Amino acid sequence: MEKLESAGRKNFLFLVAVMTGVAIAVGAAVVTLLYHSAFEEAKGRFFLTAASQARLLEAVARFDRQYSRKALPGGAWSATFTQLKDAHEQIKGFGKTGEFLVGHLVDGNIVYLLSHRTQDISTIPPVPMDSNLAMPMRFALQGKNGTIIADDYQGHKVLAAYHHVDILDLGIVVKIDLAEMRAPFIKAALLAAIVAAFVFGIGIFLFFKFSRPILTEIEQQNRKLLTNESTIKNIYLSLQEHTLELEAANALLRQKDEEMRLLLNSTSEAIYSLDLMGNCTMVNAACLRMIGVNDESEIIGKNMHGLIHHTTAAGERYRENQCPVLKALHADKGCHVDDEFFWRADGTCFAVEYWSFPIIKEKKTIGVVVTFLDISERKQAEADLRAAEKNFRQLRESLSDGYVSVSMKGEIIDFNAAYMNMLDYNEDEIRSLTYQQLTPSKWHAMESEIVEKQILAWGYSDIYEKEYIRKDGATIPIELRVFLARDDQGNPLHMWGIISDISARKKAEKRLRDSLAEKEVLLKEIHHRVKNNMQIISSLLYLQGKNSDSAEVQALVIDSMNRVRSMAMIHEKLYRSEDLAHIDFSDYIHSLGQQIMQAHLQVAHRVTLDIQADNIFLPLDSA
Known part of the structure; x- marks a missing residue:
């Protein structure tokens, strides 16, 4: 009996050892499966979080580029990053080491712009791009998307999801330390081992305390319990799996709801x-x-x-x-x-x-x-623009001078009634023409040069003259000044100008020139006659001097003759000159010197005449 009991005890101990091994193996397998399931779920959740954040950031960036360029001093990029920063200040994060990071590449270094766990982002030092640290952010900045187990910027081994934001050239990383992920499973395994050891210890104690029938009954109950335990474990695992999936789905739903709310409240x-x-x-x-x-x-x-x-x-x-x-x-x-x-x-x-x-x-x-x-x-603004346009059209139509606007190719875009009346074309006829067709060909080269060197260079031209061809074929002289209109980017848009018909002025100028020419002929004739009269006076003085025997009288007569001749010479120079308002004083001095020498021939051989005078033109009053 004792041998039987000893054998029973040995069998029981063997059974206990086997059950212990099985329990440990099952516990380890369960913990391992739970760990891998949680690990894969975390990878998927992190990647989905990084991808959704990247897409949301790109959507906000595109919106800010279109509508918020001037909202902040930094432009659309600053507006987008400010919204991202404000949004993440409201998120508490996940776990003790879970972290959401945004970074970009500056001079070959990874520079972090945002971490919802770090108030002062400058405490995270830049990491060289070729370093073994910060591998997830390096992959994101290289344009890659995915998950990885690698060292973060602190050298900790982490599970991370990374994603590249194309429109802003940023990297997004969602990470958590592997140690934090493994800790609950290690703790659960140790706790399970302790509980199993305690239960098995109680079982051994009860075995030695109670009799075989009780032991047999216990063994029978244990068999039932093992069967029930396996069923319960399967049910528990199934429930736990569904619970984790439900929690993940709820968390993702809450996150999406929060992101949608932030996005809606970020729009203008x-x-x-x-x-x-x-x-x-x-x-x-x-x-x-x-x-x-x-x-x-x-x-x-x-x-x-x-x-x-x-x-x-x-x-x-x-x-x-x-x-x-x-x-x-x-x-x-x-x-x-x-x-x-x-x-x-x-x-x-x-x-x-x-x-x-x-x-x-x-x-x-x-x-x-x-x-x-x-x-x-x-x-x-539209009402103001309509009013301004109405005022402009009223002003344009009230001009007595012509107004015209042309494209950069020369097509006539707009004009007023004065311009139409000037050319005698109707509205449809003018719109079918170019300003080059209205201009005689002899003016084309000059006007092209004005467009190139003045209008395109300065934005306007000097006032210049040319001719227009009327509908009846007649040419009319005009005076105009042209201005350049540009678009918001500074590109030439069209040209416009004010045109004056100067036909009446040209006729008046011709009449004035003809009148001046006539007066010039009359004035030359007057100077010629005055010169002739002075020659007669000089001749009379000469005859009078010959009739006098007094040397003093003859000297006075000769002096008077020279004075009269000098004045006659001025009038001769005037009627022979093209300029009736000025005297060439240098030429006058040379001619006067020659006359004086001829008047004193008796001493002229002892005098050498040396005149040094530049070209000097004196007004008639001074002469």
Whole structure:
């Protein structure tokens, strides 16, 4: 019996040892499976988080490039990064070592821009691109996407997902230390081992305390328990797997909901949605701000048409069956309206442009989403532009001179009535011509040079003259000045100018030139006759001097003759000159010197005449 009991004890101990080994193996397998399942789930969750953050950041960046270029000093890039930073300041993170990082490449170094666990990002030093550290961020900045187990920027072994943001050339990394991931599973394995050892110890103790029947019964119960335990474990594992999947799905749903809320509240466009009854189901911050409501609870569940779209700007009641938003809801098609008004909570209205689109689920319309903009400033600008254009056209038509605008190729774009009357063409005929066709060919080279060297270089030309060809073939002289219009990028857009018909002025100038020529001939004739009269006076003085025997009288006569001759010479120079207003004093001095020498021939051989005078022109009064 004792041998039997000893054998039974040995068998029991052997069974206990086997069960212990099996329990340890099963526990290790379970823990390993749970670890690998959690590991793969974490990889997928991290990659999905990194990818969704990258896509969201790209969407916000594209929006900011279009609408928020001047919102911040840094432009669209600064606006996008500010929204990303503000959004992540509200996220507490995951785990003790879980971290969301954003970085970019600067001079061959990885520089981190954002970490929701680090208030002062400058505490994270730059990491060389060729270093063995920060491998996930290096892969992201190389344009790669995926997951990896590698060293982070601190040298810790981490599980990380990385993703590249193309539009901003940034890298996104979501990571957690492997040690943190493994810790709960190691702890669970140790706890399971301790519990198993305790249970097996109690079993051994009970074996030695109770009799074989009890032991047999216990063994039978143990068999049942083992069977039940296996079933329970399978059920537990299945429940645990479904629980983890449900928790992951709920976490992802909450994350997506938060991201969607942040994105909606980051846009400058107002957005709200309605159910089939026209009641508000969602509203973003821009919508609340534009309609003057402080909290969304004031309008959620209420009829939006009755709140903001109930009356036209003229004060007439806007019925729901006339509302394009509600028509889109019932007609299953979108609409776009830019000439209506919405009403604020304070009773004032503002001009809006809105788009309404049905929300369709499983081929059924379940609501409508409306996006709108406050276009009050745009409407005012359009009104101001129309008024300015009207004033410009009135001013243009009131000009007595011609106005014309031409393309850079020369096609006539716009003109006023004075220009049309100047050329005697009708409106359609002028629009079919170019300014080159209206200009005689002899002016083309000169005008092309003016366009190239003045208009394109300075933005305007000097005042210049040329000719136009009228409809009847006659040419008319004109005077014009041309200006250049440019687009927002500074590229030449078109040219415009003011043209004056100077036919009357040219005729007046010709009459003036003819009159001056006639007067010039008369003046030369006067100078010629004055010179002849002075010659006669000089001859009379000569005859008078010959009749006198007095040397003194003869000297006075000769002096008078020389004076008269000098004045006669001035008049001779004038009527022989092309310039009647000035005397060539140098030529006059030479001629006068020669006459003086001829008048004193008796001593001229003892005098050498040396005159040094530059070209000097004296006014007639001074001469």
